Amino acid sequence: MDHGRVRFGAQFVAAQRQRFGSKPPEQRPLAYDIAVGEEYQEWRAWLDAQLALLPDREADRIAGQLxxxxxxxxxxxxxLAVGAGLRAAGLDVAYERSWDGLTPDWTVFDIAGKPLCFVEVHTDQPPDATYGLLRSWRGLEERIAQIPCPVVLTLAADPDLSGPIPPPDARTAKRIARDLKNALLRLNPQIRISTCGYTFVVLADRWGRQLPSPRGLRAHFMAPSGGAGVVSAWQLVERVGEKIAKYRELAATYEVPLVVAVGAHRFTGVGLEELDDLLAGRQTITFQFNAGDPFIGEQTVQLDRPRHWRMPPELSGLLWISNQFPFALTARPNPTAQRPMPHALLNP
Structure with missing residues (x-):
């Protein structure tokens, strides 16, 4: 462990800016703003602090993955957030300690140095294709932001499509931005502009007044979110079931609780409320979208048979990880657990 090492300080920020700053947005990592933004300095310091508590090999690996x-x-x-929460609860922990050929993400120890609890971590993520979609839309956003016209643009729905509108490639995005600039800077600017197979609309309020751009004197494009559609925690709990199947025998062998910590990527829209609804068997229908989404999908439900996920007895409970810094943990103990969740985790 290297408690004095600063991985994500000023030199890291400068290196990230040099490597990605001149590239078009669609070629930058989606976490680029977090890597270089001044408003994320506290977040990067927190990452440094958590990595400093790990063995160097594991810390180097996670730092690279980030x-x-x-x-x-x-x-x-x-x-890292789960480790921070466990330590904040006063627990002694180790990251990826091997037990009988398995390596749970976190092992909690008792005062005698014996296992007290195993904690696995799962992250609910959007489909892999979502990341590329978001980068592509971001590239078009940045090109449109160079147009010196204070309007807000969005895409019109395409009646010929039965799904989300695909983003343009970089070459097409350049042409779109050029055509939009020409149309918006005319003496009598258009409010509905078609180019390259896309139709853009200048947004206005109910009195017909154009909405002001949040970018000041430059155009703002409200792109599709890339994640519009049904929000459900069902995929998350299915993965929890896989964690239980993998680690329940290990927990039984050492006669300790098995806890699964779960969190969701912001693009999924899944939050603690959706998880609680599933645990309680409440009938809810949730969609996520923003003003730039012309397509949000559909869902068929059986009103008399709401989905209900019951924690199996081998699971001692869940820890919900907030995706808002500083990533607080919220316990959801299993009332029918064979081995109860440690008391210290009930309010981590």
Whole structure:
């Protein structure tokens, strides 16, 4: 462990800016703003502090994962957040300690140095394709933001499509931005502009007054979110079931509780409320979308048979990980657990 090492300080920020700052947005990691933004300085310091508590080998591996792959960012953050929460609860922990050929993410020890609890971490993530979609839309957003016209643009729905509108490639995005600029800067600017197979609309209020751009004197494009659609925690609890199947025998062998900590990537829209609804068997229908989404999908439900997930007795409970810094943990103990969740985790 290197308690004095600063991985994500000023030199790291400068290196990230040099490596990615001049690249178009679609070629930058989605976590680029977190890597370089001044408003995320406290977040980066927190990451440094958590990594300093791990053995150097594990710390180096996680530090690399954080910024190299979009889909590894949140799982890495959540693993560190669980360790932070366990320590904050006054528990002695070790990261990825091997037991009988298995390596639970966190092992909690008692005062005698014996296992007290095993904690696995799962991150609910959007489909892999979502990351590429978001980068592509971000590239178009940034190009449109260079147009010196204070309007807000969004996409019109395409009646010929039965799903989300695909983003343009970089070459098409350049042409779109050029055509939009020409149309918006005309003496009598258009409010509905079609180009390259896309139709853009200048947004106005109910009195017909154009909405002001949040970018000041430059255009703002409200792109599709890339994650519009049904929000459900069902996929999350299915993965929890897989964790239980993998580690229940280990927990039984050492006669200790098995806890699964779960969190959700912000793009999924899944939150603690959705998880609680599933645990309680409440009938809810949730969609996520923003003003730039012309398509949000559909869902068929059976009103008389709401989905209900019951924790199996081998699971001592769940820990919900907030995806808002500083990533607080919230316990959901299993009332029918074979081995109850440690008391210290009930209010971590």
């Amino acid at each position: 910024w190299q792959e979009d889909k590894r960012f949140w799982p890495s953050v959540f693993e």
